[in-house]
Amino acid sequence: MDNLKEIVDLLPEDSCRELKVFIKRQKNKAERKDLDLFNLMREENFVKPKEYIERLYSTPNANAYHALRKRLFKHIISFLFLKRIEEDNTSASMVMGMLSLSRYLFNEEKLRLAWHYLEKSEELAIQNEQYDLLSNIYNLQVEYSDSEYAPALSKILGNRKRYQQLADMEERAALASSLIKQRLKEVRLKSKQLDFDKIISDTLDQFELKESLYQQPKYLYNILAITRSAMLAKKDFYSFEPYIIKHYEQLTRKRVFNRANHFYKLSILYMLCHVLYRNRKFMQALEYLTLFKKGTYEFNRVYLRKFHVRYIMLLAAVKSYLGHSNESITLLEKLLNEKISLEEEDRLKILLNLGLYYFQQGDLRNANHVSIRFGHTDNWCAKKMGREWLMKKNLMELIIQYELGNADIVHTRLATFNKNFRDLYDNPIYNRVQRYTKFIRTLIDDPNCLSDKAFMQETTSILTQVPEEQEDLQAMTFYSWLKAKFQKRNFYVVLLETVR
Structure with missing residues (x-):
C-alpha cells in the first residue's frame, strides 16, 4: 500500500480539519496542490501514482508529483509534531522547547539568557522525572561550563x-x-x-x-x-x-504519588476500577471511581480531558449492572453531544454500549437505530476496533433483529456471522460463541424449543461451563438473554439477578 496514503487514512476527521487549516497557513500560495493531493487521498482509493497525476495536472508531470508528495509529507510531520506538543501533559515538550531555545541563545552569544533557560529546563525535567532529557541538558551545560554564568x-x-x-x-x-x-x-x-x-x-x-x-x-x-x-x-x-x-x-x-507521576496514579486507578467492574464488584468499583474522578480534578485538572471519556463510559457500565441503565443512557447520550473531540474508537465503543443499554430498557427502536449511527462498514470496524469488538457488535445486532421479529434477516446474518468468525472458534475463549449462534438458529426454526426442558438443560450446561464466580461479565450478559427466553421473563431483570 502507498505509505503516505496509509498515514493519511489513519488521521481522524478532527485532525484532518486541523491539518487543512495548517496547510493553508502559508497565505502567499493561491493554489494548494498539496491540499488537493491530501483531499484526493482521503476521498479516493487510487492505487497507482498515475491516477493521482492525471487528477492533479493537466499535463502529466511525475517529477512535480513526487515533489508534491514530499511537501505534503513534510506538512503532516510538522503538524503531528506540533499537535503532540500541544497535547503533551508530561512537560517533556516544554523541556525540549527550552533546551532548543538555550541552544539558539548560546549560538547568538546571549550567555546569561541561555543559562537562565537551560537551568529552567533542568529544573522542569527533574520535577517531571524526564531523565532521558536531563542527559542532553547536562551535556550542553558541560559544553558551556566555562561561561561566567555557569555553576x-x-x-x-x-x-x-x-x-x-x-x-x-x-x-x-x-x-x-x-x-x-x-x-x-x-x-x-x-x-x-x-x-x-x-x-x-x-x-x-x-x-x-x-x-x-x-x-x-x-x-x-x-x-x-x-x-x-x-x-x-x-x-x-x-x-x-x-x-x-x-x-x-x-x-x-x-505516599509516592505526586504531581510528576499523577498520570500513572490515575492510569492505575482506572485499571483497578475496570477490573472490579468486570468481576461484578460494582459497589466497590463505584467507590474507586469516586477516587478516580477526584484525581482528575487535582493539579489544575491537567488530566481531566484525557480521562473524562473513560470515566463516563465506565461509570455508565457500572450503573447499568446496578439496575440504572436509564442513567447510563443519559450519561452516554450527553457524552456524544458534548463539545469535545471524541476519538472515533471511543465513539464506537460508546455506541456499542449505548445500544446494549437501550436494549436493557426494552427500547428496541433506539437499540436498532444505534446500528445506523456507527456509520462504518464491518470491514472498517474490524480494522479499527478489532474482530472481538466486531463480533460483539454483530451478535448484539442479531439479537435485536430477532426481538424485532425479522427472522429472515437473522437467518442471513447468522450465516455471514459464522463465515466471518469461523477461524476464531478454535480459540477456547470464543468456542461458546459458535454454540450460542446455533441456539439462536434453533429458536428461529423451532420457537417451541423454549418449552423443551432437555433443550434448556443442554443450553445451560454448554454455556455455563466456567465457575459462576469467575464467569466473564459480557458472556453472562449474552447468556442472560437466552435464560430470560426460557423463563419467559424480562431480560434486564434476569440479567441483574444473574450477575449478582
Whole structure:
C-alpha cells in the first residue's frame, strides 16, 4: 500500500480539519496542490501514482508529483509534531522547547539568557522525572561550563552522574517490561495458568529493580499495563484483581504519588476500577471511581480531558449492572453531544454500549437505530476496533433483529456471522460463541424449543461451563438473554439477578 496514503487514512476527521487549516497557513500560495493531493487521498482509493497525476495536472508531470508528495509529507510531520506538543501533559515538550531555545541563545552569544533557560529546563525535567532529557541538558551545560554564568563544573558533573543512574534504572525498567511482556505471551500461548507474581518477581530480580518498583510509579504502571493486556486476552480478571489492588495500596501507603507521576496514579486507578467492574464488584468499583474522578480534578485538572471519556463510559457500565441503565443512557447520550473531540474508537465503543443499554430498557427502536449511527462498514470496524469488538457488535445486532421479529434477516446474518468468525472458534475463549449462534438458529426454526426442558438443560450446561464466580461479565450478559427466553421473563431483570 502507498505509505503516505496509509498515514493519511489513519488521521481522524478532527485532525484532518486541523491539518487543512495548517496547510493553508502559508497565505502567499493561491493554489494548494498539496491540499488537493491530501483531499484526493482521503476521498479516493487510487492505487497507482498515475491516477493521482492525471487528477492533479493537466499535463502529466511525475517529477512535480513526487515533489508534491514530499511537501505534503513534510506538512503532516510538522503538524503531528506540533499537535503532540500541544497535547503533551508530561512537560517533556516544554523541556525540549527550552533546551532548543538555550541552544539558539548560546549560538547568538546571549550567555546569561541561555543559562537562565537551560537551568529552567533542568529544573522542569527533574520535577517531571524526564531523565532521558536531563542527559542532553547536562551535556550542553558541560559544553558551556566555562561561561561566567555557569555553576561549578563539579556540581554539573555530580548532578549528571546522579540522574544518569536514574536514567539507567529507567532503561532497565523498560527492558524488564519488554521481557515480562514476552514471558506472559509465551505462557498464554501455551494455555498455562498465569502466575503474575512469579513471572514479574523473577524478571525484576534479574534487572535488580524490585526496590525501585515502589519508588517510581511509572515502572509499576508499565508492568501492570502489560499484565493487564495478558489478562484481557485470557479473560482472567480474577487473578489480576488482588494483584493490582495490592500494588496500588502499597504505593498509596508509601505516599509516592505526586504531581510528576499523577498520570500513572490515575492510569492505575482506572485499571483497578475496570477490573472490579468486570468481576461484578460494582459497589466497590463505584467507590474507586469516586477516587478516580477526584484525581482528575487535582493539579489544575491537567488530566481531566484525557480521562473524562473513560470515566463516563465506565461509570455508565457500572450503573447499568446496578439496575440504572436509564442513567447510563443519559450519561452516554450527553457524552456524544458534548463539545469535545471524541476519538472515533471511543465513539464506537460508546455506541456499542449505548445500544446494549437501550436494549436493557426494552427500547428496541433506539437499540436498532444505534446500528445506523456507527456509520462504518464491518470491514472498517474490524480494522479499527478489532474482530472481538466486531463480533460483539454483530451478535448484539442479531439479537435485536430477532426481538424485532425479522427472522429472515437473522437467518442471513447468522450465516455471514459464522463465515466471518469461523477461524476464531478454535480459540477456547470464543468456542461458546459458535454454540450460542446455533441456539439462536434453533429458536428461529423451532420457537417451541423454549418449552423443551432437555433443550434448556443442554443450553445451560454448554454455556455455563466456567465457575459462576469467575464467569466473564459480557458472556453472562449474552447468556442472560437466552435464560430470560426460557423463563419467559424480562431480560434486564434476569440479567441483574444473574450477575449478582
